[in-house]
Amino acid sequence: MLIDKYIPIVGKNVIEEIKLLSSFISGKVIQHINSTAVGGGVAEILNRIMPLFEDLGITAYWDIIRGDTTFFRITKKIHNALHGKDVSLTHRDIEYYLHITEENMKRMRFNGDIIVIHDPQPLGLIEKRNNDGKKWVWRCHVDVAKAKESVWNFLQKYIIKYDKVIFSAPSFSKPLPIEQILIPPSIDPLSDKNKELDEEVINSVLQKYGISKDKPIIAQVSRYDFLKDPLGVIEAYRIVKKSIDCQLVLAGNIATDDPEHDEVLNACKEKAGDDPDIHLLVIDPANNDIEINSLQRAADIILQKSIREGFALTVTEALWKAKPVIASNVGGIPLQIIHKHSGILVHSIEGCAYWIKQLLKNPEYAKKLGENGKEHVRNNFLITRHLRDYLLLYLSLYNSEDIVNL
Numbered sequence: 034m035l036i037d038k039y040i041p042i043v044g045k046n047v048i049e050e051i052k053l054l055s056s057f058i059s060g061k062v063i064q065h066i067n068s069t070a071v072g073g074g075v076a077e078i079l080n081r082i083m084p085l086f087e088d089l090g091i092t093a094y095w096d097i098i099r100g101d102t103t104f105f106r107i108t109k110k111i112h113n114a115l116h117g118k119d120v121s122l123t124h125r126d127i128e129y130y131l132h133i134t135e136e137n138m139k140r141m142r143f144n145g146d147i148i149v150i151h152d153p154q155p156l157g158l159i160e161k162r163n164n165d166g167k168k169w170v171w172r173c174h175v176d177v178a179k180a181k182e183s184v185w186n187f188l189q190k191y192i193i194k195y196d197k198v199i200f201s202a203p204s205f206s207k208p209l210p211i212e213q214i215l216i217p218p219s220i221d222p223l224s225d226k227n228k229e230l231d232e233e234v235i236n237s238v239l240q241k242y243g244i245s246k247d248k249p250i251i252a253q254v255s256r257y258d259f260l261k262d263p264l265g266v267i268e269a270y271r272i273v274k275k276s277i278d279c280q281l282v283l284a285g286n287i288a289t290d291d292p293e294h295d296e297v298l299n300a301c302k303e304k305a306g307d308d309p310d311i312h313l314l315v316i317d318p319a320n321n322d323i324e325i326n327s328l329q330r331a332a333d334i335i336l337q338k339s340i341r342e343g344f345a346l347t348v349t350e351a352l353w354k355a356k357p358v359i360a361s362n363v364g365g366i367p368l369q370i371i372h373k374h375s376g377i378l379v380h381s382i383e384g385c386a387y388w389i390k391q392l393l394k395n396p397e398y399a400k401k402l403g404e405n406g407k408e409h410v411r412n413n414f415l416i417t418r419h420l421r422d423y424l425l426l427y428l429s430l431y432n433s434e435d436i437v438n439l
């Protein structure tokens with residue numbers, strides 16, 4: 034079985050438990066629904082976890098809602114408001130959101146016994162719920178603790194119609210009258226994004242993008258999004274560059290549900306000017322995973338200088354590659370980075386630049402941070418733990434008295 038391939042990484046007992054839990058779920062159909070097949074952390078996880086459900090004998094469907102640019106501009110507004118940005122939805126925005134939701138309700142088939150809806154874009158599909166006994170779960174990947182009230186109130190009308198809601202971290206949630214479950218996300222150590230790579234593969238990617246191996250590489254992998262603070266990263270690099278010759282790699286691809294990409298990339302280009310050591314890469318989806326993996330493995334230091342974050346899978350991926358990571362103390366990052374143990378947490382551009390210099394000057398210390406980070410991910414944030422959590426959640430929907438809350 035596919036799942037057995039994880040035994041060398043997490044041990045036999047973990048896999049045996051997953052198989053046992055799956056046997057209690059077989060016969061139920063699981064359906065996950067989100068808004069994009071590629072780009073971003075949600076698609077990343079679903080791409081890897083859905084085949085494992087099938088492998089375990091559970092029928093699992095993954096469906097994607099359809100929306101146009103207007104719809105995704107509105108849902109991006111909602112996303113930003115959940116992160117605390119001061120934006121409001123107009124009457125027209127709400128009407129359009131509901132219109133597209135209805136179109137999707139008509140077009141899609143809801144054939145799961147358990148339907149898991151990811152994030153706000155497809156949230157309104159809950160209106161399709163009737164008394165047929167299906168279980169509906171809203172899986173929220175965003176930190177909503179500081180959500181703008183008006184937008185949260187709009188979403189809450191739909192959220193409370195679900196059976197349960199899942200958050201990625203305790204601090205991401207808000208009080209709700211329905212049960213809340215904690216399930217942190219995960220990465221797949223066997224995916225093209227995370228598996229071990231031959232040195233030649235890594236070198237060929239560096240060559241393709243004109244990145245030299247002779248100078249330290251500082252990298253940040255992220256969608257081009259202002260909340261990932263690529264402009265702040267360029268500023269931090271500039272401070273470091275005054276005393277240490279190094280290169281900066283910003284790598285991002287295009288998520289089909291994120292319309293701000295071009296604007297952010299252009300702002301980065303403008304800020305980078307003609308510095309040949311700043312590499313602004315737009316990764317072709319066809320080669321994305323191996324290229325991102327190569328860039329992460331080639332980097333001397335990985336940054337995630339986000340202003341706001343969800344869980345930040347990019348940090349998990351970097352730690353799994355035993356890289357020293359310097360990242361902002363936001364969202365799910367402090368769950369992954371214990372300051373000065375499994376990475377470095379920073380609060381400013383200057384702090385980020387300071388720590389880049391420190392780690393470049395102390396490679397042994399940097400190496401130790403990376404090694405500790407890898408073990409932290411092995412114990413907490415691999416796909417096998419995620420599978421187990423989902424299986425327990427599915428069971429809890431039918432056996433609420435017998436299952437201890439996760």
Ligand code: UDP
Pocket residue numbers: 072073074075077226254255256284285286287316321322325343344345346347348350
């Ligand atoms: N990613 C990628 N190619 C890129 C940029 C990002 O594959 O050019 C992936 C990245 O490796 C990670 C995911 O997109 O797996 C981003 O997830 P994260 O939780 O860090 O941020 P989100 O985009 O969901 O806010």
